[in-house]
Amino acid sequence: MPGMIDGHIHASQYAYVGTGSDLPLLDWLQEYTFPAEMKYEALTYATDYYTRVVRQTLKNGTTTAAYFATIHTDASLELCRIADSIGQRVFVGKVNMDTPLHETYKETTEESLQETKRFLKELESRKYQLVKPIITPRFALSTTRDLLKGLGDLAKRYDVAVQTHIQENHEEVRAVMQHFPEYETYTAIYDDNGLLTNQTFLAHGIYLSDDELEVVKKRGSSIIHCPNSNLSIFSGLLDVRNLLDKNVKVCLGTDVAGGYSVSILDAIRRALHVSNTLRISRGESYRVITYKDAFRLATLDGARALGLGDEIGNFEVGKSFDALIVDVGATGSHIQYDSETPTKELVEKFIFCGDDRNISSVYVNGRNLSEETLAK
Ligand code: GUN
Ligand code: ZN
Numbered sequence: 001m002p003g004m005i006d007g008h009i010h011a012s013q014y015a016y017v018g019t020g021s022d023l024p025l026l027d028w029l030q031e032y033t034f035p036a037e038m039k040y041e042a043l044t045y046a047t048d049y050y051t052r053v054v055r056q057t058l059k060n061g062t063t064t065a066a067y068f069a070t071i072h073t074d075a076s077l078e079l080c081r082i083a084d085s086i087g088q089r090v091f092v093g094k095v096n097m098d099t100p101l102h103e104t105y106k107e108t109t110e111e112s113l114q115e116t117k118r119f120l121k122e123l124e125s126r127k128y129q130l131v132k133p134i135i136t137p138r139f140a141l142s143t144t145r146d147l148l149k150g151l152g153d154l155a156k157r158y159d160v161a162v163q164t165h166i167q168e169n170h171e172e173v174r175a176v177m178q179h180f181p182e183y184e185t186y187t188a189i190y191d192d193n194g195l196l197t198n199q200t201f202l203a204h205g206i207y208l209s210d211d212e213l214e215v216v217k218k219r220g221s222s223i224i225h226c227p228n229s230n231l232s233i234f235s236g237l238l239d240v241r242n243l244l245d246k247n248v249k250v251c252l253g254t255d256v257a258g259g260y261s262v263s264i265l266d267a268i269r270r271a272l273h274v275s276n277t278l279r280i281s282r283g284e285s286y287r288v289i290t291y292k293d294a295f296r297l298a299t300l301d302g303a304r305a306l307g308l309g310d311e312i313g314n315f316e317v318g319k320s321f322d323a324l325i326v327d328v329g330a331t332g333s334h335i336q337y338d339s340e341t342p343t344k345e346l347v348e349k350f351i352f353c354g355d356d357r358n359i360s361s362v363y364v365n366g367r368n369l370s371e372e373t374l375a376k
Helices: 011-016 025-041 043-059 073-086 109-126 145-158 170-179 186-192 210-219 227-232 240-245 264-282 291-298 300-305 343-353 370-374
Strands: 004-010 062-068 089-093 131-137 161-166 200-204 222-225 249-252 323-326 359-364
Touching: 004 011, 004 043, 004 200, 004 222, 004 249, 004 264, 004 300, 011 025, 011 043, 011 062, 025 043, 025 170, 043 062, 043 073, 043 359, 043 370, 062 073, 062 161, 062 359, 073 089, 073 109, 073 131, 089 161, 109 131, 109 145, 131 145, 145 161, 161 186, 170 186, 186 210, 222 240, 222 300, 227 264, 240 249, 240 264, 249 264, 249 291, 249 300, 264 291, 264 343, 291 300, 291 343, 359 370
Parallel strands: 004 062, 062 089, 089 131, 131 161, 161 200, 200 222, 222 249
Antiparallel strands: 323 359
16 A cells, blocks of 8 residues: 655654643643753754654654654754655654743744754755755744744745644634734734745644635645544544545644654544544534545545645556555454455455554655664
């Protein structure tokens, strides 16, 4: 099957995955996230954990990932080096934050812009084939208007993608609108500063109004649905059916470590459960998404949402070969089948009951990574 796509994952948060799901977003950031991200000032620490996250995501079938790193430029470049050397297709963003959200984990506006420029230039000079830089203002609350404007200008000048968070949690939205009283909507904050482009990936977007969705669609930006995170840290239920009906581009994301699983198969399952939950609460006329819809979000739709629709997502002639060899009968597998089981059912069973044990080979851009990566 085609390799899967994780449109939103914090590589730097993998170190504390599986803990910290007892607090809502803003408290969770203070208590767990910022202290964890500060550790990446030490390059040896970054090398260790970034190697682990690239290996584990690949092992679980993620051939393409859009990563948030931390504010540290050299550690972010280290993530780029590791992804290139192991062979994952990635976007990597050095995170930008210039507001006093945290006492020490922050930058000045000037530093943030200068370091982002250094990151872009250095990455350009390294000419990694599958590694792209991405401008990464953390979210509106972590940025001043000057920083957003400067980053919008850089995105345009260097023609690079943008990723951030939007409309994730009620308390966050209230704080953001207090931080930017001059704007009417969360979307307008990014739009007015040149950050909503056809290469912008917006994580969550749970509470976007119809008018905001119209703007997102017009700009060609995409929404990254992170159901594990949205459930784990109490953010909310995203109505993906509504986005698909409105023709807004959508990809799935693990949002590690708001989400506690590194696996996109998990994101597929959570997305289905969120959709089913909406039907339970809204009534039978609500049209749930099916496992086929969710599988497409993790592959072809995801590729399109990240601007890679011509390169990956399925096995159309001319695309790069990003693929998984799935072994339904692997040792320890939970997949039950016999010689009569139709292939379509095997796919369905893999989606619901499969795990990394069933992924016997991983190809990215035609290169078989299994021996170097999966064995470790
Ligand atoms: N909003 C701002 N930063 C973060 C983060 O690290 N994770 C999530 N889920 N939301 C955020
Ligand atoms: Zn996130």
